[in-house]
Amino acid sequence: MNLRDELVALNARLESEGCRLKLEQRGQRLNLRGALPHRDGRQGTVIQRLSIGVKADEAGLQQAEQTLRLVALQLKRGSFSWSDWGERSKAHAAPQASGEAIERFEQAFFADPRRRRSKPGSRTTWTGAYLPYLRRLQARANDSPIDADLLQDTLASYEDGSRSRQQCATALAALARHLEITLPDDWRNESAGYGLHRARFRRLPSDGQILEAVLQIPNPRWRLAYGLMATYGLRNHEVFFCDLSPLAPGGDRVLRVLPATKTGEHQAWPFQPEWVERFGLQQLGDSPDSLPAIRTDLRQTTLQQVGRRVSEQFRRYQLPITPYDLRHAWAVRTIHIGLPDTVAARMMGHSVAIHTRTYHHWITRRDQQLAVDAALSRQRA
Numbered sequence: 001m002n003l004r005d006e007l008v009a010l011n012a013r014l015e016s017e018g019c020r021l022k023l024e025q026r027g028q029r030l031n032l033r034g035a036l037p038h039r040d041g042r043q044g045t046v047i048q049r050l051s052i053g054v055k056a057d058e059a060g061l062q063q064a065e066q067t068l069r070l071v072a073l074q075l076k077r078g079s080f081s082w083s084d085w086g087e088r089s090k091a092h093a094a095p096q097a098s099g100e101a102i103e104r105f106e107q108a109f110f111a112d113p114r115r116r117r118s119k120p121g122s123r124t125t126w127t128g129a130y131l132p133y134l135r136r137l138q139a140r141a142n143d144s145p146i147d148a149d150l151l152q153d154t155l156a157s158y159e160d161g162s163r164s165r166q167q168c169a170t171a172l173a174a175l176a177r178h179l180e181i182t183l184p185d186d187w188r189n190e191s192a193g194y195g196l197h198r199a200r201f202r203r204l205p206s207d208g209q210i211l212e213a214v215l216q217i218p219n220p221r222w223r224l225a226y227g228l229m230a231t232y233g234l235r236n237h238e239v240f241f242c243d244l245s246p247l248a249p250g251g252d253r254v255l256r257v258l259p260a261t262k263t264g265e266h267q268a269w270p271f272q273p274e275w276v277e278r279f280g281l282q283q284l285g286d287s288p289d290s291l292p293a294i295r296t297d298l299r300q301t302t303l304q305q306v307g308r309r310v311s312e313q314f315r316r317y318q319l320p321i322t323p324y325d326l327r328h329a330w331a332v333r334t335i336h337i338g339l340p341d342t343v344a345a346r347m348m349g350h351s352v353a354i355h356t357r358t359y360h361h362w363i364t365r366r367d368q369q370l371a372v373d374a375a376l377s378r379q380r381a
Contacts, residue, residue: 006061014068021072023064027113030054030064032071038182039082046182050085098141098150102134105178121262124303133168134175148181155190166191204329205321207272213321214279221292222313227279228255229323232268233330233348236310236323237261237303240296247276248285262303263349271333331355336370 003025011022021034032052035045052067054060074080109126137146137154144150151172158165169191176183184190205213210230217223225239232255234242243256253276259265270276284290294309295301310323327348334344345355 003056003058003061006058010061010065019068019072021068021075023061023068024049025056028056030056030060032064032068036075037080037082039180040182042182048180048182052085098138098144098146101146101179102138102175105134105175108178109174118259118261118264120260120298120303121264124262127302128304129167130171130174133171136168137172137175146175146179146181148176148183151176151181152184152187152190155187204332205325207329207333210321210326210329211278213319216319217317219292221290222317224279224281224284225291225310225313226326227275227281228284229326230330231270231272231275231279231281233271233327233334234268235262235307235327235349237307238349239310240291240294240306241303244284244288246285247282249282251285257349260298260303261349266346266349268347271330271337271339331358336374338374 007023007025007030014022021032024031024033026049030052032050034047036048036050037045039048050071052064054064054067071080071085074084106126109130110122133154136157137150140154140157141150155165155168155172158168169187173183173187173191175181214223214226214230217226228234228239228242229236234255234257238257238261241258241261243258246252246254246256253270253273255268257266257268272278276282292313294306296306307323314321314323331344331348334347335341341355342352345352348355
């Protein structure tokens, strides 16, 4: 049994014993994670990590288990203290100016082993999903130290219920974890950005409208790009970073999105399957160069720029549908078909949490009724 399996087995055993703590591997070290007292002395607990300085190997796992059980005993007796574990209260920690703190956070972001699997994707994530919000925080900080109040003030500067507010919350929460700043208990509620907000809740294009809109595209290369997004739910840049060989005659038509993309390698199935022929996608199996000839060398461009090129082309053709409308419609289509959320999320290259929070909210009343009718018909069968 390898270390990862042993770690899973140990955590399962601890959970069965009623222990609320667990061990996790981060790089070459083992850490303890669970509900621990606030570092700043406030009442209550919050899920956080305790660095125990143990190497991630078989001997270290045994030592880490002993440490975990000691911490659990201290928590039970009410005698746990951060000072016993070499942790200083944030009230006494040396403050870092915002610019310095963000610079160190950026270094840690790209040093994460998970980020190294897709350097172009990590760079796109940083510049698009983190940097804009960190810049706003730094501007509001005026180079003063970062604390929970500043994080909350920055979050509140975005419109309630907006996508930007939700993305800001994600970026600032990651920064808070890095700086070991305890976020307010209501952070999740304050950060809600994908709810049924009036600005977000709108009807997605129907399958018929999607098939009609493609007729407005005069360029056959861009019709193929449109068809790939509609059929496979791809992000706009992923169209140009796929292994299209399964579309050739005799292929299984399951596309492999390449590791260089935003969220790394994953596979996507066609929904609707007959759209492969409807959009003429099978020709891409033998001739992937039939797609639009745009720059995709990531030494000279970025995933964000590739995606922007697609969006610009949609606007140039004055299409009533955006690239992400096609992706959202694909997600809702899989819900109607009954594809498990975990499977659909994996095909789309994001977590189940993001999938359920984002795409289920796009189901209109009509779409929901279709899903209910389908479920009732299966029950009667």
